Amino acid sequence: AQKVTQAQTEISVVEKEDVTLDCVYETRDTTYYLFWYKQPPSGELVFLIRRNSFDEQNEISGRYSWNFQKSTSSFNFTITASQVVDSAVYFCALSEVTDTGRRALTFGSGTRLQVQP
């Protein structure tokens, strides 16, 4: 089973619309970390946020907000008033301790967001 599921392969919105990117994860760890990264067309992954499993407070940073709910194993990302510059692929990732004892980062397959002017 996938450990990080981003069910939305591609989303297209018109500028100024709000958009939510879904992320559902699976882990047996009690201590884990969740991340969101942005990959613009240039290819480099840009770190957006890190959340640890003990902190369920929602976070807001400008037009970005994140909703972490342990009860549903979800860590959703909302962009308010989207802009063309938000067009990118967004990855959700989970950091947990694996069976071999190492802490690994597992990525979802990504959601491509296209913001039309």
Place this chain on the structure above:
Amino acid sequence: DGGITQSPKYLFRKEGQNVTLSCEQNLNHDAMYWYRQDPGQGLRLIYYSQIVNDFQKGDIAEGYSVSREKKESFPLTVTSAQKNPTAFYLCASSISGGQTQYFGPGTRLLVL
């Protein structure tokens, strides 16, 4: 400016050839990582190193090799044993294992 650099941006490999991708960081991070990204997919871990002179296989290490002789550098060699090397390769580093990883700009490898 602190950051991670990868070179070259594009790399072409001929059949049977080994090629080496460079990754350098000046963030004073202990841990470094190599990922492979195929079109429309997420990243998969090839190798990682938590400290100089030590490295571990990731999920898809076959056909690849690495070295970590300096804290700043973590080169990846794609050997001729890697039968499907065409992909986008991303290098990352973090303060230590498990902490936030920061990524370089990537190298796109193509087979001639």
